[in-house]
Structures are given as structure tokens and as C-alpha cells.
Amino acid sequence: MEKILYVENLSKDFSGLSVLSEITMEIYQGELHAVIGPNGAGKSTLFNLITGMFKPSRGTIRFLDNDITGWPAHKIARLGISRSFQLINIFPNMTVYENIRNAIVSKYNLRFNWISILDRHKEIARESSRMLELISLEDVRDKLVSELSYGRQRQVELALTAALNPVLIMLDEPTAGLSVSLTRNTIELIKKITKGKTLVMVEHDMDVVFNLADRITVLNDGRILATGSPDEIRQNKDVKNAYLGRK
Amino acid sequence: MIRSRIYYFLWGMIGLFLLLLPKVLSMIHIHLATEILIFALFALSFNLVFGYSGLLPFGHGALFGVGAYVAVLIFKHFPGMPLLLTVLITALSGGLVAAFIGLFCVRLKAAYFALITLAFQMFLFAIALKWRSLTYGEDGMSITRPDLNLFGFGNISMHSVQNVYYLTLVIVTIGILICYLFLKTPLGNSVISVKEKDIRASFLGYNVFLTKLAVYSFSGIFASVAGGLYSFFQEFVNTAYIDLNMSMSAVFMTVIGGSGHFMGPVLGAAFYIIFQDWISSMTQHWWIWLGLVFVLIVYFEGGGLINLFNRERIDRFLSRLRK
Amino acid sequence: MHLPIEIYLVQMMHGLVYGMLIFLVASGLTLVLGMLDILNITHAAFYMLGAYFAYSITLQLGNFWLGLLIAPIFVGIIGVLIERIFLRKTYKGGHLSQLLITFGLLFIFGELVRIIWGTVPLDVSVPKLLEGSIPFGGMTYPIYRLFILCFSVLIFIGITLVLSFSRIGIIIRAAVSDAEMVNALGINIPLVFLGVFGGGAFLAGVAGVISVPFISVHSNTGLEVLLDCFVVIVIGGFGSLLGAFIASLMIGLLQSFGILWIPKLAIVFPFLLMVLVLILRPTGLFGVKE
Numbered sequence: 001m002e003k004i005l006y007v008e009n010l011s012k013d014f015s016g017l018s019v020l021s022e023i024t025m026e027i028y029q030g031e032l033h034a035v036i037g038p039n040g041a042g043k044s045t046l047f048n049l050i051t052g053m054f055k056p057s058r059g060t061i062r063f064l065d066n067d068i069t070g071w072p073a074h075k076i077a078r079l080g081i082s083r084s085f086q087l088i089n090i091f092p093n094m095t096v097y098e099n100i101r102n103a104i105v106s107k108y109n110l111r112f113n114w115i116s117i118l119d120r121h122k123e124i125a126r127e128s129s130r131m132l133e134l135i136s137l138e139d140v141r142d143k144l145v146s147e148l149s150y151g152r153q154r155q156v157e158l159a160l161t162a163a164l165n166p167v168l169i170m171l172d173e174p175t176a177g178l179s180v181s182l183t184r185n186t187i188e189l190i191k192k193i194t195k196g197k198t199l200v201m202v203e204h205d206m207d208v209v210f211n212l213a214d215r216i217t218v219l220n221d222g223r224i225l226a227t228g229s230p231d232e233i234r235q236n237k238d239v240k241n242a243y244l245g246r247k
Numbered sequence: 248m249i250r251s252r253i254y255y256f257l258w259g260m261i262g263l264f265l266l267l268l269p270k271v272l273s274m275i276h277i278h279l280a281t282e283i284l285i286f287a288l289f290a291l292s293f294n295l296v297f298g299y300s301g302l303l304p305f306g307h308g309a310l311f312g313v314g315a316y317v318a319v320l321i322f323k324h325f326p327g328m329p330l331l332l333t334v335l336i337t338a339l340s341g342g343l344v345a346a347f348i349g350l351f352c353v354r355l356k357a358a359y360f361a362l363i364t365l366a367f368q369m370f371l372f373a374i375a376l377k378w379r380s381l382t383y384g385e386d387g388m389s390i391t392r393p394d395l396n397l398f399g400f401g402n403i404s405m406h407s408v409q410n411v412y413y414l415t416l417v418i419v420t421i422g423i424l425i426c427y428l429f430l431k432t433p434l435g436n437s438v439i440s441v442k443e444k445d446i447r448a449s450f451l452g453y454n455v456f457l458t459k460l461a462v463y464s465f466s467g468i469f470a471s472v473a474g475g476l477y478s479f480f481q482e483f484v485n486t487a488y489i490d491l492n493m494s495m496s497a498v499f500m501t502v503i504g505g506s507g508h509f510m511g512p513v514l515g516a517a518f519y520i521i522f523q524d525w526i527s528s529m530t531q532h533w534w535i536w537l538g539l540v541f542v543l544i545v546y547f548e549g550g551g552l553i554n555l556f557n558r559e560r561i562d563r564f565l566s567r568l569r570k
Numbered sequence: 571m572h573l574p575i576e577i578y579l580v581q582m583m584h585g586l587v588y589g590m591l592i593f594l595v596a597s598g599l600t601l602v603l604g605m606l607d608i609l610n611i612t613h614a615a616f617y618m619l620g621a622y623f624a625y626s627i628t629l630q631l632g633n634f635w636l637g638l639l640i641a642p643i644f645v646g647i648i649g650v651l652i653e654r655i656f657l658r659k660t661y662k663g664g665h666l667s668q669l670l671i672t673f674g675l676l677f678i679f680g681e682l683v684r685i686i687w688g689t690v691p692l693d694v695s696v697p698k699l700l701e702g703s704i705p706f707g708g709m710t711y712p713i714y715r716l717f718i719l720c721f722s723v724l725i726f727i728g729i730t731l732v733l734s735f736s737r738i739g740i741i742i743r744a745a746v747s748d749a750e751m752v753n754a755l756g757i758n759i760p761l762v763f764l765g766v767f768g769g770g771a772f773l774a775g776v777a778g779v780i781s782v783p784f785i786s787v788h789s790n791t792g793l794e795v796l797l798d799c800f801v802v803i804v805i806g807g808f809g810s811l812l813g814a815f816i817a818s819l820m821i822g823l824l825q826s827f828g829i830l831w832i833p834k835l836a837i838v839f840p841f842l843l844m845v846l847v848l849i850l851r852p853t854g855l856f857g858v859k860e
Contacts, residue, residue, distance in 0.1 A: 074451075077449070077451060085447075089444060089450075090447060102440050105433050106451045110433040111433060111434070112437070112458075118435070303670070358609040359804065362800045365797070370838065502670060532685050538678045542675060545667055545670045
């Protein structure tokens, strides 16, 4: 299997505090890779480093034969890594349609186009509508996202992540705060949009993790505790001690 | 859709009024109308950055002043140059200066952007003041308006204020149209999206820095065209065209008119010019009254005069008419 | 062009004096910025008001020292009023509203000053006690300026001592780093803010008062001081008192030596330094925030 993301000795310090230490991991094309760990283990920081929100203090990140260490977020996004946020990060005063369209405009590399009228662009309109249908958001197409329920906003967040048609999708706790039924719907949606793509997911819901993941990486205290198949992780003593112990 | 028909009708009436204005109003009013048009363009350019991009440039007067000086310098040193070419060069100069300033400022947080653009403006003011051999400092430079050469259709003299008014009307209308269309392009959409949620935008592949730089430079184009029109109209330029008051006027006009709506700054410019004309006949301290109106509008979060015309009020008004 | 060393010494003294004055004004500004994340543009008006109040008081009562005593208190009160009435409202509104209101207020103060006192620069003579000059390295130097320097340094030492060792000082410094935490510890944060605000205004007023006899103060002074202070806190770092101190001295020296070397461009130097710092080290030399 092809290695698409390679992280080597990645570390991040904040004001002298070491948040991530010597993280080395590989992500293979097409796999569904879950990242788990207790709160404060550094999962979100790992995401933030890979997707370009912060610059690493040490270490390198390689994606599709490019050294993307220290690259700015927008450059990484255009290269093919797309992420969702734990705290919903969508355009509040725009409609669902306009939100999705923003991603489509970027995908078609029209962000700086100043000579055509956006509303008249048929291709963009078609793609945006198609995306809306894929994520089942057609019915709220012209509603302001700030007026949507939390569950539907999460859908929009997911849609934005997928609309760029990325190679690698990174989801940061996509089911956080969702009811059981909504979680199930979200998982179905995630399966739908990640078909043919690679997915790295931070999750706390162990059912989701162990049912979906091809491989799991366990983080603890900024370090990798273990990496392996769900069975291997389930039987790993260190992991059990640090994390799953109580259950 | 009765509402949109009423809007078209209203715009049509306004357009007609603007076209016939010099025939129905006195000389003083034509002067005022020309000033309103010029400052409307200036305020609109300011709002492209403030209202649509979320950046507050306290130094926008710099770009107005650059346009004013460039225009006069061309009139003075290159008297044969066609008027329209002068407009283009003025526009370009404003865009370039804005791009340069933007390079340093656009990345900064709100407060720092505001004050550093102000610092740049004071810097340019100082240059205008001290480089007497070029700008004649506070004394300024006078010119006479060159004719408008309509290649093939002869010359139109710009001696009468009426003709200046019409030229201004044409240029400002084109400018406003371009700004309006700009906001409807993908780049305009990028600008608005970046203002809405810059983090989300950058993770969708939008280059926040370049987007902001683009809109700031674009705004500089129209601010300098406004400045050039003004010095053309007044047949004069001096340091007052690039000073703090000029920067502040953009802020006042836009906030008082309303930054949340495209035509808000235009309304603000009209208010500003008329208010100035009216109050200064009663007291020489009209600036402080303007400042007071400004502070009050910000304090009470009124959103500006344009909110007197918002959809709900118009709908309520219409429904009362129907009864 | 070689100038005698005395001229350099004198210019250096000028620079230090002016730098200290700017520091007195900038200190209040940077502390409020660090604590409240507000850039209170109106602060620059406090310097100007201090000068004008002192002028009127001195004129009425015939005594400069009374002016020095009373004027800053008025300014402090105005500072507190502004915080209460105008700034309280804008905490929620966001940075843009704050900028607009504080700038509008600075502007209004400038106009009020113009209306009440006119546009002619203030003319107040040096108090009798401090008239004259003393010999200094071959030249003579005005006693009054030396007084300003010593007075300002004393104030600086006083502030530093208070901030470092007194309970209120520790609270203030903690609040600059993390206001929420301090609030959670049960300390009345709004009161602390008010105090720093008023105190900062008071200091700026003092600076205004003592500068009147030798610097030209006029209705545009608010803006000039604003830009100088702003350059100082950009260079020194937001929220850092030490940074403000060093940056103020740098700016003062830069301006006075700049006048020696290239007089026409002297005003540009602080500005250029600021742009340089912005490019190389955006948080300033001693920036507190990340």
C-alpha cells in the first residue's frame, strides 16, 4: 500500500511546555486510521501541525512526496489535505449553499477570479448542488447556517471538508455532542464521503473506532503509545492501563 | 414581485434626477452634488475594506491624496495628456501605493492595521508638506482644467461646473458599478468569506493574506480616482487633500451612512457634505458636531443611516400603503 | 561634518527627556492593552488635556505647582468616566467598535480643545524655581529639563516598585497575563481595570503638565502623541512596561539624533524602526502575548 502521509519525529512546544514529542507515524492510502487517547494527549495538536495551523518545533511532515513541514494552511489544503474542526468552524452569516460553494470555488481554483459573476457560473452551481445532495442538505439549502440545529451544522462542517475532494480527510471528533441516532447518521455520511479516500479521525466513541478503523494510533501525554490493528490495540497492555482500564 | 419593481422605479427616478440635476438646481447645489459624488466613491472604496473585508484603515486619506496629487502633477507637467489617460494613471498609482502599504499592514490585527495605515498616511502627509519643490507644501498647486478629448467627437470644455458634474457623474457611476460587480465575482466572494471566518477560509485553501491585499489594492484604485476627481474639480491640491481630516472623513461618512450595506457609504457621503454645508454656515466648529453624530452612532450601534431604509421598514411602509 | 561632543551630549539629553515623557504616556496605554486587549486611542488625549488644564490652572491661580497637582487629577477622573461610559459598552461589540469610539473621542477632545483654548500653541513659562541652566560637559543645560528627566525616572522607579512588590502590583501584573484567571481567584477585576485606567490617564496628564513649559502643545498634539505612543508599544511589545520604557528611550534618542543628521527626515525614523520591528519581530521586543 502506498504511503501518503509520513510524519517523522514531530514535536511541538508551547511556552516551554512539550505538547507533542517525537511523533512518528505513517498513513497509507485508502485506510481509515483512528487516533485516540485521553484528553490532553495531543490529538488536536497533531491535527493542527499536519494541516498547517501551527509550525512544528521539530520534525518533518511529508505528504505525497512533498515536504510540507511549516507550510501555511491554505497551501496544504490545496495540496489535498482537508480537515474538520472539533468546534464547528463554518461561515455563520452565509447560507448552507454559499458555505459549500466556497469550498467548490476553491476546488475549481477560482478564488482570485475577478472577471466572472459567481452567481452565473453554471459549473460551480452544479457542483455545489451535487454536494448538497450528497450530504443530504438540500432541504436547508437557503437557510443561514447560524439558524441550523447543531446536528445539521455538523453536517455542513463535514460537507465543507469533503467538498474540496481531498486526498486525505482529517476529522477531529466528528460525532462530538451528537445523539446516538445522529452519530449513526454521521458515520454513514462519513463512510459515503470517504469512499476512495484516506481518512484520519480523532474519536472518543469507542464503538465507532473499533468498528470502522483499519488501524488505530493511541496517543498519551504527547507521545505515541501504540499503533496497530483494532485487535492489537485492544490487547495492548500499555493502552489498557493508560486509557481503556476502567471499561 | 412588487418590491423589486419599486426598487427599479426608485433607481430610475434617482438616475433621472441625477441627469437633470444641473438644469433644475442652482450653481451652489451643482457644486455640492459634485462633491457628494466624489466623496461617495471615496467612502465606498473605504467600505470595501472596512465593511466587506473587516479591516479598519484609519489612513485611507493617503490614497485619496495620492490620487489628488498625481492628477495635478500630470496636469501641470504633462499638459497634453488625454484626460481619460490621466484618470487611468491616477487609478493605477492609487492601486500601487495601496498594494505597497498593504504588504506591510494587511496581516496585522485590527488595531494595528488601523493605526499603521494612519502612520503611513501621516508619513505621506509629511512628504507632501516637506517636498516643496514637487508639491509646494501647504501652499499647494493650482491648475486649470484641461478639456475632455473625445477622440473623433471633438473637445468638451471642462470650464463650466456643469460639465465637470457630468464627467464626475459618469466616472463615479462607472466606479460604483465596478465595485458592485467586484463583490459579485469569485474574488469578491473570497473577500467576504475571509472576513466571515478567516480560519475556515484558509483551511479551504484561501490565501487570506493575498485576498486581503487584493481588496485593499482594489480599494486604493477608487480612492485615488476620487482624489484625482476632487483636485480636478477644485483646480487645486495641497496638503489638506492628504491629511488626517481626509482619512477621518472616510471613517465618518461610512459609519454614519452605514457599513453594512453597499450604498450606505454613499448615503453617508451625502450626509457629510450637506451637513458640512449646513452647519458651517452657523458655526465654524461643525467638525465637532459631526464627530458627535459619529460617536453616538457607534455607541448606540445604530448601524448607520442606511438602516432607516432597510427591508422591514419598507415592507411595513408598503403594507400600510396597501390598506 | 563633525560636531563638538557637547552637542551630541545635549541632543542625547533632549532625546532622553522626550523619551521619558513618551514613556509616561505609553505606560498607561500598554498596561491597558495588555490587560483588556483594548488599544485605547483616547489615551493620547489625556496628555493633551493635562497640558491644557495645567495651563488654565496656572493662569488662574498663578502657580505652576498647583497645576501639576490638580490637573492630572481632573484627567484621571475623565479617564475613569470614559472607561465607564464608553468603553464598558464596547467590550462585547468587538475591537472595531472600540477603535471607532476611542478614535472618535480623541478627535472630539481635539476639537473641544480647539474651541475652548484656540489653535495657538500654549505658552507657559518654566516655574521660577527651575529656571536657568547649569553647566554640563562644557555647555549649559536647562535645569527644567533635568527636572523632567529626574521626575520621570522617579515615577518610573515608583511604578516598577509598586508593580513588583506591592499586592496591587502583583494583581495588576497577573491581570496583564491572564485576566480571567485573576477574576476566577475572586479579585474584583473591573475595579483593577478602572484603577489602571485612571492611573494611566493620571500619568499621561502628569506628562502633559510637565511638558508644557518646553514643548509646544497644541490641539493636534493628541494625534502626534498617539502615533509616538503607538510606535513605542509596537516596538516595545504589547503589555510590556519594560519594553515601553526601552522603546520610548530609543524613539526619543532616534528623533533627537535624527534631527542632527537628516533634519528633514527625522520624523520618519521612528516610523521606519516600527515597520522594521513589525517585519522582524511582530510581537515587539518584549511582547507578552504570543
